[in-house]
Amino acid sequence: MKKGEQGNRIEKEMGKVRERNLKLGQLMFELFYDKTFRIAYFITRDATIAEDATHDAFVKAFENINQLRDASKLGPWLAAIAANQAKDVLRDRKRCQPISQPDVFADLGMVKTSSVEEIVEEIEEKATVQKLLRELSPEHFEVVILKYFYNLKCKEIADILGIRPGTVKSRLNRARQDLRKRLEPNEPFVHHKYR
Numbered sequence: 001m002k003k004g005e006q007g008n009r010i011e012k013e014m015g016k017v018r019e020r021n022l023k024l025g026q027l028m029f030e031l032f033y034d035k036t037f038r039i040a041y042f043i044t045r046d047a048t049i050a051e052d053a054t055h056d057a058f059v060k061a062f063e064n065i066n067q068l069r070d071a072s073k074l075g076p077w078l079a080a081i082a083a084n085q086a087k088d089v090l091r092d093r094k095r096c097q098p099i100s101q102p103d104v105f106a107d108l109g110m111v112k113t114s115s116v117e118e119i120v121e122e123i124e125e126k127a128t129v130q131k132l133l134r135e136l137s138p139e140h141f142e143v144v145i146l147k148y149f150y151n152l153k154c155k156e157i158a159d160i161l162g163i164r165p166g167t168v169k170s171r172l173n174r175a176r177q178d179l180r181k182r183l184e185p186n187e188p189f190v191h192h193k194y195r
Contacts (some may be wrong), residue, residue, distance in 0.1 A: 025062055032075050033058075036082045039145060043138055044085035053057045053089050058084035073160065076150040080160045132182050140175035143168055 009107045036057055041050035061068075061078050068077055136144060147168075154172070157163040 018057045021062075021135055024065070025058070028061070028074065029058060029076070035075060037148075039079045039142075040047050040082045040086040042134065042141065042145075043083060044090060049089050049093070050086065052083040056085045056089075058194065060085065065118055073152075073156065076146050076152055077160050079146065079150065080142065083138065083145075087138050123166070135182060136175055136178060141157050143171045146173050147172055 033054065037050055037054045040053040040057070041047060044050045044053060060082050061074075068074060080086055133144065135140060142161070143157055146152050146160065147154070152160070154165045154168045157168045161168070
């Protein structure tokens with residue numbers, strides 16, 4: 001095969017790879033942007049910083065996609081990367097100011113109710129749960145989200161975060177204890193399903 005033919009063949013194959021990469025990137029973005037952004041926003045409390053952290057998380061994930069062994073874990077993996085990126089950005093900027101934002105936990109899946117009283121109670125409960133989660137440390141928050149929002153096992157969380165399963169269990173236990181302490185003053189407002 002001549003050099004010109006080799007170059008054409010290589011260029012053709014590179015074009016196919018670029019096209020596949022573009023489709024993969026678009027699919028990742030479509031499927032996981034919202035949840036990934038919510039994680040970054042929850043940590044940074046700033047939409048602009050969260051967007052930057054989310055963008056950086058997608059870039060980092062795409063660059064390291066070959067390290068992901070199980071495609072079904074792409075969402076949690078991206079969430080962990082976004083959480084780390086958000087913490088890095090905060091560390092760099094040395095600031096963390098809470099900003100109220102509408103419902104960053106829209107997917108918590110509250111049960112639909114019919115009466116006005118039940119709807120108001122549900123909104124109050126959801127707001128209380130969100131407030132309590134926001135008060136967790138970033139390390140506790142990320143394991144709680146991966147465990148209960150993404151329904152991952154401790155071993156899976158450990159693999160994603162690069163820590164030991166025992167560390168995950170310890171963080172979950174401390175987070176639950178912390179949440180329990182914070183729930184006590186809110187007892188009348190928090191439904192039994194959150195205890």
